[in-house]
Amino acid sequence: MPDPIQSLKDIVLNFDIDSAEKTAKDALQQGIDPLEAAAALTEAIRHVGDEFGKGELFLPDLVCASEVLKKAFPPINEAIEKKGSAQTSLGKVIIGTVFGDIHSIGKGMVSTLLYAAGFKVVDLGINVKGEEFLKAVKEEKADVLAMSALLTTTAMEQKKVIEGLKDAGIRDKVKVVVGGSPINQEFADSIGADGYGATAPEGVKVVKRLLGIKD
Amino acid sequence: MQKGFKRNFEPVRVLSDSQIEQIHTATLNVLDVTGFKYESKKALKILEEHGCRINYDSMVAKIPPSLVEWAISKTPSSFYLKARDEQKSMRFGGNTMYFMNSAGARYVDIDTGIVTMPTLEQNNNAVIVSDYLDSVHVFPSYTPYFEMEGVPPVMSCPVSCAQRHRFSTKPSRGAQPTDSFIWETQIAQAVGAQLLGCVEGAAPLSLAEDPCNAAFYYLEAGFPVYIASGSIMGGSHPVTVAGASVSHNAELLAITVLLQCISPGCGVIANNFVSAMNMQTGDLNFGTAAIALHQMAYNQIWHSFYKIPVNNTGSAFSNSKLIDYQLGAEKLPLATASALSGANLIVLHGGVTAELAYNPVLAIIDEDVANTLGHIIGGFKVDDETIGLDVIDQVGSDGTFLNSQQTRKMWKTEDYIPQMFDKSSYQEWINTGKKTVIDKAKEKYEEIISTHKPVPLTPEQDRQIDRILKEATEYYRKKGLL
Numbered sequence: 001m002p003d004p005i006q007s008l009k010d011i012v013l014n015f016d017i018d019s020a021e022k023t024a025k026d027a028l029q030q031g032i033d034p035l036e037a038a039a040a041l042t043e044a045i046r047h048v049g050d051e052f053g054k055g056e057l058f059l060p061d062l063v064c065a066s067e068v069l070k071k072a073f074p075p076i077n078e079a080i081e082k083k084g085s086a087q088t089s090l091g092k093v094i095i096g097t098v099f100g101d102i103h104s105i106g107k108g109m110v111s112t113l114l115y116a117a118g119f120k121v122v123d124l125g126i127n128v129k130g131e132e133f134l135k136a137v138k139e140e141k142a143d144v145l146a147m148s149a150l151l152t153t154t155a156m157e158q159k160k161v162i163e164g165l166k167d168a169g170i171r172d173k174v175k176v177v178v179g180g181s182p183i184n185q186e187f188a189d190s191i192g193a194d195g196y197g198a199t200a201p202e203g204v205k206v207v208k209r210l211l212g213i214k215d
Numbered sequence: 216m217q218k219g220f221k222r223n224f225e226p227v228r229v230l231s232d233s234q235i236e237q238i239h240t241a242t243l244n245v246l247d248v249t250g251f252k253y254e255s256k257k258a259l260k261i262l263e264e265h266g267c268r269i270n271y272d273s274m275v276a277k278i279p280p281s282l283v284e285w286a287i288s289k290t291p292s293s294f295y296l297k298a299r300d301e302q303k304s305m306r307f308g309g310n311t312m313y314f315m316n317s318a319g320a321r322y323v324d325i326d327t328g329i330v331t332m333p334t335l336e337q338n339n340n341a342v343i344v345s346d347y348l349d350s351v352h353v354f355p356s357y358t359p360y361f362e363m364e365g366v367p368p369v370m371s372c373p374v375s376c377a378q379r380h381r382f383s384t385k386p387s388r389g390a391q392p393t394d395s396f397i398w399e400t401q402i403a404q405a406v407g408a409q410l411l412g413c414v415e416g417a418a419p420l421s422l423a424e425d426p427c428n429a430a431f432y433y434l435e436a437g438f439p440v441y442i443a444s445g446s447i448m449g450g451s452h453p454v455t456v457a458g459a460s461v462s463h464n465a466e467l468l469a470i471t472v473l474l475q476c477i478s479p480g481c482g483v484i485a486n487n488f489v490s491a492m493n494m495q496t497g498d499l500n501f502g503t504a505a506i507a508l509h510q511m512a513y514n515q516i517w518h519s520f521y522k523i524p525v526n527n528t529g530s531a532f533s534n535s536k537l538i539d540y541q542l543g544a545e546k547l548p549l550a551t552a553s554a555l556s557g558a559n560l561i562v563l564h565g566g567v568t569a570e571l572a573y574n575p576v577l578a579i580i581d582e583d584v585a586n587t588l589g590h591i592i593g594g595f596k597v598d599d600e601t602i603g604l605d606v607i608d609q610v611g612s613d614g615t616f617l618n619s620q621q622t623r624k625m626w627k628t629e630d631y632i633p634q635m636f637d638k639s640s641y642q643e644w645i646n647t648g649k650k651t652v653i654d655k656a657k658e659k660y661e662e663i664i665s666t667h668k669p670v671p672l673t674p675e676q677d678r679q680i681d682r683i684l685k686e687a688t689e690y691y692r693k694k695g696l697l
Contacts (some may be wrong), residue, residue: 041271056496058494058495059492059493059494059495059496060494093555105450105492105497106497109497155368156368181498181571183318199496200497
């Protein structure tokens with residue numbers, strides 16, 4: 001019988017979306033500690049992220065590995081909750097593409113790389129309204145809010161969300177990072193963001209820097 | 216009316232008849248089985264009345280093949296677009312090929328490649344240059360720049376439309392975001408022109424509410440409509456040329472169905488705007504072989520099979536940050552593929568740095584590219600005079616053709632002589648300061664700006680445009696967007 005921990009790593013490294021959920025459930029049934037199972041998946045996605053950063057793997061590989069995690073993690077998380085244990089993470093990041101904008105690729109890349117780096121990521125998806133960002137920041141007690149905008153016309157939504165954080169009195173509770181093709185450092189500064197990443201790997205570095213985490 | 220260029224030979228074919236049937240049938244299957252999302256109840260209602268099966272919760276319409284075939288048959292093979300100066304009006308379709316200006320978000324410094332927010336003056340000067348260039352026949356939306364210093368993002372489309380009508384008599388395409396079509400339609404009507412309406416889908420397989428609203432509005436105004444659905448192979452569309460062709464086809468036919476249901480017989484030009492995903496960064500790759508093949512297949516299907524006018528945007532952009540060899544090598548093969556395979560409209564002039572930047576100096580250089588392509592598709596005449604057997608006989612083995620009447624009469628019409636490209640001898644090049652094509656185009660830019668005076672609007676037309684822009688500002692302020 002194959003080693004369940006290795007099988008969990010393999011589904012990520014082989015981008016095997018179809019077997020992901022079953023492999024996770026099988027591992028738990030064989031008595032693997034869910035925290036150990038989660039660590040195996042995290043180690044594998046970190047490897048994928050590193051290889052992507054080195055140019056050895058490509059975007060479809062990264063996205064497919066991320067899909068594997070989406071299928072494999074729910075049963076593992078459920079088991080962790082049942083057991084009453086807690087996963088360690090570098091911090092919690094809320095991420096989404098702003099209202100009026102349906103671009104998801106850049107946001108998805110950052111989301112996956114943040115996860116691979118060891119952050120807990122709450123991905124709100126695309127076309128996210130300002131109030132949804134605020135609600136998530138409050139409820140999730142996030143360390144970082146990361147917003148993506150791919151259109152010139154939607155870039156100002158990022159400013160609206162930052163204004164909303166101020167109005168709600170929680171601006172100092174969360175670091176705000178922005179990105180997207182119409183965004184640059186000058187724009188990020190002008191809307192009061194804490195950080196800006198021109199690329200997905202750079203976005204992760206910015207988040208780490210803002211939280212005082214060394215690379 | 217602007218005549219454009221005439222294609223005098225059959226378009227190049229990249230698909231067999233059987234392959235066209237296969238792509239068309241697969242497209243019908245997508246629309247009938249998978250369906251298409253229209254984020255507008257008004258649009259869904261009219262589609263339901265025409266026989267579509269609607270799921271109002273998911274906003275997906277499943278479109279029967281018969282309705283698609285009906286919409287294709289209703290779409291005219293050519294249509295007229297009225298400019299504010301009748302001489303600049305256009306008839307799209309058939310074997311006519313026009314060029315449309317490209318566009319960019321920012322102004323790019325040609326020497327450094329650094330992009331900056333354009334001023335209104337830079338925007339206006341770029342419009343003046345395109346008004347001057349004979350091979351720029353029509354402007355797209357938000358041209359040349361997507362944004363301008365001091366203009367709020369929500370006002371960039373109406374202001375851009377106003378400046379194009381102020382500084383050019385050539386026709387324009389409207390835009391669709393955030394109700395901009397209301398103000399752009401009014402601006403065009405105030406100067407006695409039509410717009411090429413704009414309805415752009417959001418791949419995969421959907422049309423947002425703004426373009427649905429734009430469809431009703433532009434058709435109500437009696438304007439023909441440009442349709443598109445920006446496609447990224449490997450992202451919003453399949454990575455294969457065949458799969459992307461089917462997806463793209465389905466999107467544009469779904470939009471055509473809506474337009475024909477709203478206004479049967481309306482003029483449509485269908486744009487192919489495809490890019491390939493950069494699998495390391497998620498950015499867009501332009502000027503690749505797969506894009507050229509996608510465009511050629513598309514032209515064959517739409518122009519020759521559906522008989523609907525086609526527009527190609529593949530040559531509008533390059534990933535190069537400068538006007539350099541890469542830029543030429545990425546844009547020219549795409550433009551050539553478009554011209555040879557039946558495009559009625561090609562977007563070409565001035566785009567640099569992916570969609571990020573524009574410079575009118577490049578538009579001046581692209582005039583030579585457009586005229587060369589226009590000359591190529593015109594083919595050449597074969598008759599007794601052009602063959603000139605008597606001249607060949609007279610020259611024999613020892614003479615020259617330089618002193619023949621045939622050469623004297625025909626050398627200018629048999630070829631296109633570029634205006635900007637350097638054709639000087641080496642010595643001449645040294646003696647005149649080693650000027651590059653960019654140096655020459657920069658000089659031409661200065662000359663155009665100082666001498667070309669576009670036909671102005673009447674004072675009343677100008678006042679009307681001011682009034683419309685004020686109303687637009689007020690409208691967006693009330694909506695909380697300003």
